[in-house]
Amino acid sequence: MTFSLLHATDFADRLLYKIVPPLKAGMIVLADRYAYTAFARDATRGVDRQWVRELYSFAVRPDLALYFRVPIDVSVDRLLARRMKLKFYEAGMDLGWSTNPVESFRMFQGKVLDEYDQLVDEFGLEVVDAKGSITEQQRYVRTLVAQHVRMSRMETVDDEPV
Amino acid sequence: MTSPSDPAGGLNGNGLAGRYYGRGIPYLPIDGYPGKLIAIEGTDGVGRSTQIQLLREWLEVKGYGVIETGWTRSPLMQPTIELAKSSNTLNKLTFVLLYATDFADRLEKEIIPALKAGFVVLSDRYIFTALARAGVRGVDRQWLRNVYGFAIAPHLVFYLNVDVKTLIGRVLESRGMDFWESGMDLKLGDEIYDSFRAYQVKLLREYQSMADEFNFRVVDARRPIDRIQDELRRQVAAFLEPAERPSEPALIR
Numbered sequence: 001m002t003f004s005l006l007h008a009t010d011f012a013d014r015l016l017y018k019i020v021p022p023l024k025a026g027m028i029v030l031a032d033r034y035a036y037t038a039f040a041r042d043a044t045r046g047v048d049r050q051w052v053r054e055l056y057s058f059a060v061r062p063d064l065a066l067y068f069r070v071p072i073d074v075s076v077d078r079l080l081a082r083r084m085k086l087k088f089y090e091a092g093m094d095l096g097w098s099t100n101p102v103e104s105f106r107m108f109q110g111k112v113l114d115e116y117d118q119l120v121d122e123f124g125l126e127v128v129d130a131k132g133s134i135t136e137q138q139r140y141v142r143t144l145v146a147q148h149v150r151m152s153r154m155e156t157v158d159d160e161p162v
Numbered sequence: 163m164t165s166p167s168d169p170a171g172g173l174n175g176n177g178l179a180g181r182y183y184g185r186g187i188p189y190l191p192i193d194g195y196p197g198k199l200i201a202i203e204g205t206d207g208v209g210r211s212t213q214i215q216l217l218r219e220w221l222e223v224k225g226y227g228v229i230e231t232g233w234t235r236s237p238l239m240q241p242t243i244e245l246a247k248s249s250n251t252l253n254k255l256t257f258v259l260l261y262a263t264d265f266a267d268r269l270e271k272e273i274i275p276a277l278k279a280g281f282v283v284l285s286d287r288y289i290f291t292a293l294a295r296a297g298v299r300g301v302d303r304q305w306l307r308n309v310y311g312f313a314i315a316p317h318l319v320f321y322l323n324v325d326v327k328t329l330i331g332r333v334l335e336s337r338g339m340d341f342w343e344s345g346m347d348l349k350l351g352d353e354i355y356d357s358f359r360a361y362q363v364k365l366l367r368e369y370q371s372m373a374d375e376f377n378f379r380v381v382d383a384r385r386p387i388d389r390i391q392d393e394l395r396r397q398v399a400a401f402l403e404p405a406e407r408p409s410e411p412a413l414i415r
Contacts, residue, residue: 001187001266001312002238009259016253046189054308058255 003089004042008055011035015059023060028149035059036067036123040115044108045095064148066141067120068130072110076102179318180277184311190274192314197277198402199314201288202394204322205365206343207333208383209390213322214284216391217398221282226402229276231268232286239264247342254299261292262309269313277314282402289313290321290376294368298361299348318401319376320394321369322383326362333358 019029035056042052070078079086086101088094092108093101120127126144128137180199181192202210202217214230221228234243243260246252252260276283289310296306324332333339339354341347345361346354373380381393 001270002263005259005263005266009256009263012253012255012259016255046187048185048188048312051185051308051311054305054311057305057308 001047003045003094004038004047004052004055007038007042011038011056012058019060031062034062034065036065036116036119036125039119040112043115044092044111064144065123065125066128066144067116067125068128068137069113069116070130072106072113074131075109076105079105178315181315182311183313183315184308187270187312190270192274192277195274195277196280197283198318199273199277199283199285199316200318200320200398201285201290201316202320202322203288203290203369203378204383205294205324205329205362205369206340207329207336208322208324209332209387210286210322212387213391213394214286216387217394218284220391220395221284221398227279227281228284229272229281230284230286231272233291234261234264236264236267236271238267252347254296254301257299258292258296258301258306258309261295265289265292265310266312273314285316288316288319290319290369290372290378293372294365297368298345298364315376318398319378320397321373321378321380322390323369323380324366324383326359326366328384329362330355330359 019031022029038056039049039052043049080102086105090109091101091105093104095104095108097107098104116125119125128140128144130137180195186192200217202214204210211232218228218230234240239260243264246256246260273283273285292310293303293306297303333343339358341354343361344354344358345364346357348357348361350360351357369378372378379397381390383390
């Protein structure tokens with residue numbers, strides 16, 4: 001519960017200082033993770049699903065939410081290749097499911113991925129296949145973003161006379 | 163000012179007592195725990211801690227195991243809350259969530275284990291203080307109740323009721339008015355006296371509005387300390403004694 005509430009506090013702080021002001025100014029805000037991360041992670045830790053949703057009801061609903069879906073094996077391989085060591089909470093070691101970090105990571109993140117799959121329909125997340133190359137993913141993401149943002153209009157902003 | 167004395171039912175007309183208010187904590191089932199949770203509520207400076215200290219001594223002499231828990235006293239959150247209060251970056255939402263985190267920590271680490279072990283838990287303030295403070299600051303009331311749905315409904319809630327005039331006298335005689343207790347963040351008045359008065363009037367109204375919803379036992383806190391303590395003891399005894407007999411007969415002489 002404290003894990004969940006501390007993250008919500010941090011989120012509320014960033015929402016009010018970093019997200020809402022630029023939105024009011026008409027800017028585009030890119031959020032690396034959003035409330036959906038909390039929905040998936042907290043539910044996996046045994047917190048009531050509906051309670052977490054109600055807790056985050058103060059959040060602004062994104063115009064576009066992208067979910068980069070990747071199988072657990074790919075995720076483990078990428079993380080281990082890059083930094084060799086998995087983080088304690090990221091591997092769900094606090095839950096005591098396994099003393100082996102890699103094993104614990106697989107079990108914990110496997111459940112987190114199941115939770116994400118449920119969120120896709122519930123919140124209309126756009127799924128991006130994250131197994132593909134960076135270029136492929138980026139091209140797809142650009143087509144999705146283009147549906148929400150009129151690029152022509154964006155470019156004229158800079159040309160406004162001061 | 164009423165003092166409902168209803169020694170008959172163990173739940174005192176509060177069907178939720180000892181259970182979660184709302185969705186609760188799924189990984190911590192608490193049904194059937196033998197301990198009792200008693201909350202002493204009331205605004206700043208009303209005399210809660212004095213009453214709790216006296217109540218604790220009396221209960222311990224009678225043979226009960228007693229623990230106290232108090233608002234923002236969690237080891238996890240106390241330093242963070244103090245830091246945030248002093249940094250002027252808190253807004254009403256982060257304020258609420260920091261308090262809720264502190265409460266969740268104490269609930270999991272102090273209150274629930276004590277209830278499991280059969281202690282009487284005396285809570286110096288409970289979620290109603292959080293609901294009142296946030297309510298005054300305009301936070302959505304239904305959202306607040308949902309967030310605090312993981313809280314356990316106390317077996318008894320005593321609300322120490324006082325009028326603002328008496329309160330001002332007491333606070334000035336003891337430690338004086340402080341920034342947060344005066345609601346200076348709300349800009350209700352330039353001067354601390356005006357702000358304290360306006361803020362506490364709003365707070366008292368907010369507490370009053372929760373009395374029925376949460377089964378407050380309203381205690382007239384304008385009286386002398388001993389008189390208030392007598393009333394608390396009478397009501398606590400009426401609640402604890404019949405409930406205690408079957409489980410711990412050794413305590414009854």
